Amino acid sequence: MKQKAVLAFSGGLDTSVVVKYLQEEHNMDVITVTVDVGEGSDQKKIAAKARHLGVLRHYNIDAKKEFVEKFIHPAIKANALYQKKYCLATSLARPLIAQKVLEVAKKEKVSALAHGCTGKGNDQVRFDVTFGSGSNLPIIAPIRDLNLDRATELEFANKHGIPIDSVSKKFSIDQNLWGRAIEGGNLEDPYAEPPDDAFIWVKTKNLPDKPRYMEIEFENGVPVSIDKKTLNPVRLIEYANQVAGANGVGIVDHIEDRVVGIKSREVYETPGAMCIIEAHSDLEKMVHTKHENKFKSIVDQEWAWLAYSGLWQDPLKRDLDKFIDQSQKTVTGIVRLKLYKGGLRVVGRKSKHSLYRHDIATYGKGSAFDQRKATGFVELWGLQTTEANKLADKR
Amino acid sequence: MKQKAVLAFSGGLDTSVVVKYLQEEHNMDVITVTVDVGEGSDQKKIAAKARHLGVLRHYNIDAKKEFVEKFIHPAIKANALYQKKYCLATSLARPLIAQKVLEVAKKEKVSALAHGCTGKGNDQVRFDVTFGSGSNLPIIAPIRDLNLDRATELEFANKHGIPIDSVSKKFSIDQNLWGRAIEGGNLEDPYAEPPDDAFIWVKTKNLPDKPRYMEIEFENGVPVSIDKKTLNPVRLIEYANQVAGANGVGIVDHIEDRVVGIKSREVYETPGAMCIIEAHSDLEKMVHTKHENKFKSIVDQEWAWLAYSGLWQDPLKRDLDKFIDQSQKTVTGIVRLKLYKGGLRVVGRKSKHSLYRHDIATYGKGSAFDQRKATGFVELWGLQTTEANKLADKR
């Protein structure tokens, strides 16, 4: 009897090549696993492709709800934007997919785990670390191990009768509920503007002439309704993607530091994420003390770095999550966004936990704040600073 | 002979009240100093008002160039956005104005320094700390010391024949080259959208139908040309304000933590600052190593916090500046922005110091990057993380 390998399968070029490679070079039976994390490809087509490639068994797992609750919600609470820009759509999905692969591996008693990641990207780290955190099985990663480039893969595909999707010829795409990443083609020139046809979620032409307002309601840091409509977690993000995308909001274009040290130019469509994080971040400033605001931005940066860097399973991430969860107990309220032709701005926010007090802040009559207290405050606030300068002047 | 006080004078309600107060309650001669930091009010009108109030002498000091070179440029290098949003326009101008007041004080041998700040805001801190860092003279701050509110001030003005500007009745405004701050009125309700007439620099209606591209060229972190036009430092920022404002870019609306602990809702117009900092920040990611990118974001946050908090003179700021200046030696290059109806996006960047290498990053043929090296990297990268999880599983 042949040995079995389980493979995270997307139906694309890379993972199709891996199926054949495992069958022919390793002489193994292949079990494919496709995890539906939303906004995605046709799951039936993927299953058909897997069968066409002669796999032993194909699993299709709907993990959309789990993806939102266990991965996207923590990211929202952490205002997670790697290097201030990237909402981590792919980064968050990979550990989940890898976990599902592990579950199948245990059930099927396979003797190896496989993925189709290259050695240049971040996904290999996320797969390998998740696999290694939950199992001692060997990991087979043929694209990386054979140092294959795209042209060589296409040749291999031709030779082995692997059908190639003509659509993905121009760009390399990865997408899920939380965002869509576009790579390759002329995007590899960081000075060239991304062409309009790179964008599918975000309209770039013929945008509505009137501003669109969006009200997002948060409970303990998690979005629970938009425009006064309570939506289930998956639907809420789809809705935000649609509304923001239709109003031209959600394109990100930046230079990114990959885990392996490569710099890459990355282009994303993340309309829902952009709105939700902007709103969440604004609400936090209303309900958190200034000490929380200052320190949490350091915690948030570390969280995003860990999640991006394939260290989702590191105990540090669990530590950070506890900090963040506690901080979200007051992050309840409503934020009003204005979307207009690609522009996005918070125009209002309210919360029962608001530390903003009109009676203190107002310059109008009858303020509860006695300004005279400030004299002593300011003097002590600046005591060492002024002292240091006076001392320096004397010398 | 009467004692003399020197007063930072803007010509507005607060400082006009202070002139009279010093004259009548302290029986002092008042010397007023107005510092032109750009985009500003009519300097002649202010001088006339000072004379009308019977000051002993009025100084008008043009400090626009110094403001840009010694305050705005360091802020750009630091990507300075307090609490991720505020470009520090007022915060940066205050220490400069206070320094100029000190210079006049020394020349005029006055016996007191005065300002018209309230006890609720941040400006009192910036004035007091700058004053205290350079002098031992007493500081008179009547608005704060008497705990005056706006209504009481208006009464006092009426009684003493101080002319009141009808324009500033709706909002309280502070503006300079780097931005325009709008406070008061219905903006004190953080859930209410700012009305269109709050905005003067940024168009909110009838925006151009075509995208406007803007190319900003940086040398050592400082913008030196826009749209291939080399402009002097002051003119360059005015130009950026005009172009961005005309395309609807530059409105900021957020909740802010003041030094004294008050939360306030702040609305700003900062079109030029928004474009320049977005571009600068993007360029840094191309030329800095990932270690610089990660740590500099902590340095930048601290810099903005210090400048906001009235600690411009703290030795720590000088330490941070040295870090930042060194880091800017490679921040030379061109960033291309797309502005469209309020939306702002970087669409291209290039630099001779770019650490982006197409031959490494490409998924195409002939890459210089040998993917097989990644296998060892990933295993060691995740070594402790996987180890920690395996250990936990055993228990």
Add this chain to the structure above:
Amino acid sequence: MKQKAVLAFSGGLDTSVVVKYLQEEHNMDVITVTVDVGEGSDQKKIAAKARHLGVLRHYNIDAKKEFVEKFIHPAIKANALYQKKYCLATSLARPLIAQKVLEVAKKEKVSALAHGCTGKGNDQVRFDVTFGSGSNLPIIAPIRDLNLDRATELEFANKHGIPIDSVSKKFSIDQNLWGRAIEGGNLEDPYAEPPDDAFIWVKTKNLPDKPRYMEIEFENGVPVSIDKKTLNPVRLIEYANQVAGANGVGIVDHIEDRVVGIKSREVYETPGAMCIIEAHSDLEKMVHTKHENKFKSIVDQEWAWLAYSGLWQDPLKRDLDKFIDQSQKTVTGIVRLKLYKGGLRVVGRKSKHSLYRHDIATYGKGSAFDQRKATGFVELWGLQTTEANKLADKR
């Protein structure tokens, strides 16, 4: 009927003066509260003194167990050393004492809260913030409000027949289970060595000639036994104080930044704290991943800063505590210390959660670590660094 005030009462000069002051100047009945936080003064003597001063009622509250479990244990988990040196003994006790005062205030329905802190120290902040976090009652702080110095207080005491403790004439002492702070006298000269008679807990002469080993066992970050003796939380710390003090370990002498901006020279005896934190910190490095080790040191610094700065009640501290508690789940094990004539050193540690693996670390035969993996790791680890230097060389 007279109004009532409740006062945190230590029996020392400051608080005795306050009793009289409240009675005579405010015409109030005074209720005194003394909280026993260990290693402390004679509670009966304090009660007698309160009665002698004519208080309405005196409360003596034994809070030793609560002090250890709710204040000292969190500090141990945070390796709390303010400015790398001070174990926060007094800082931790103040919020607890203030809470107890608040409890009495509610029960007694008083109309004011009082403390005897000066305006120069940190304790005023801890009292005021705790009081303000739990009540709207006015706070009376006569020493501060009248700007009293020690000499003036002594006069006042004489005039009002307040007995003065001759012992505390040389130094000003505050002590509890977690440490003993010594201030005043020639210690105010930061260049002068503290005289031997400043020290009571730590032997400075005739120390034992043989090293003393101490084994501290931790469970989830909390010390549970020493020298294989399981001790209750209070007893354990007393024991550590005795053993370490007898071997000359535990004197701290440093320059400290107070909350109000004053620098002071502080001398402490903290024998138990020094041993326990040294051991705890060492054990963490064995069981935490390197990511936890690096980031937790930042969390720890912030925790100590908050606790020192009188911000014990800030929501940020609760957030940090959650991080820290989660991180302590693996901090279980035994640390062996060697104490000898004032020297302290960890000489051994073990834990079932240890991430140290002899089979990986050994340079001996049969290591589980394949060194060849390191080649790829090192190249990618240094990729951007080497790239940046090569690029710089070309220019």
Add this chain to the structure above:
Amino acid sequence: MKQKAVLAFSGGLDTSVVVKYLQEEHNMDVITVTVDVGEGSDQKKIAAKARHLGVLRHYNIDAKKEFVEKFIHPAIKANALYQKKYCLATSLARPLIAQKVLEVAKKEKVSALAHGCTGKGNDQVRFDVTFGSGSNLPIIAPIRDLNLDRATELEFANKHGIPIDSVSKKFSIDQNLWGRAIEGGNLEDPYAEPPDDAFIWVKTKNLPDKPRYMEIEFENGVPVSIDKKTLNPVRLIEYANQVAGANGVGIVDHIEDRVVGIKSREVYETPGAMCIIEAHSDLEKMVHTKHENKFKSIVDQEWAWLAYSGLWQDPLKRDLDKFIDQSQKTVTGIVRLKLYKGGLRVVGRKSKHSLYRHDIATYGKGSAFDQRKATGFVELWGLQTTEANKLADKR
């Protein structure tokens, strides 16, 4: 003609094996380079050994002065202690040695660079990154590339007639001016106490019966005299090592996270470093503002991390150095240490830049500090904290 390789040569087992390996397996001529970084081995003996092994040429380079000025002094300014304990002795020497090897490589026009590092340690990173930052030559690292363990090396040595030093059989030692690292043997059991014969610099028995005071004078953060004796930079550190070692001070024992992810138990003798850093760190607290103190501790941690991690050449290190150098302009003064039987304590410090002011800090009569100012300070300091708690109570 044979190709040439240049090898960093210590005369120990590893590098001796590499000489033979390069000669026999690569058929190359070997040029050896030994860099004298102090407290070191017999340079003549090493040269003789090199000749015995048949090298083409041997270089002996005295770099002690450069080591102190360009590596140790920056480390002192950064209070560099990796993971709070390790003074980086070896970490600092490696980039310097590698630079010297590069210089020889250029002069000799070799075709490869070689080192004898294993794949488990940190030194490979420091060599490879320094080599890669300054050259494109291939790097040969046979111990790592062949995954050799110590036993196999000994066999190889026997076979090829390489003389083995009997001394280094028990422990593996690396030492230079700044410290001595001891590895191997029973030290690989982290629970076992290091035996006394591991220590050579630090006396562990028959220590002097009287305390030894040591006065270190700093100028701009650099130690310039000890005990009032001005010493050259190299001699000063030797002197500190001698005095501290003779009084039992300077042993470090901790768990360390290596760059490659391995945890190791490390034992060091660093008597001079321990005294100098303790003194420097104390002096900084006297002359730096509290803002500098808090932020510099983060800068210091990052500096130590970079230097340890083989990223000495990263632009971030140069950025950090600029911060640190600026901060040292006030770090001038004298610190008095007391050393006694292994214990070390600062007992006095003074500086013309001291921000400690007796007239402010004193509790005695006539203080320049008006306590009444503190009332307003404390209220605003705690404003948001108390507000947040009151709000929470209402719900």
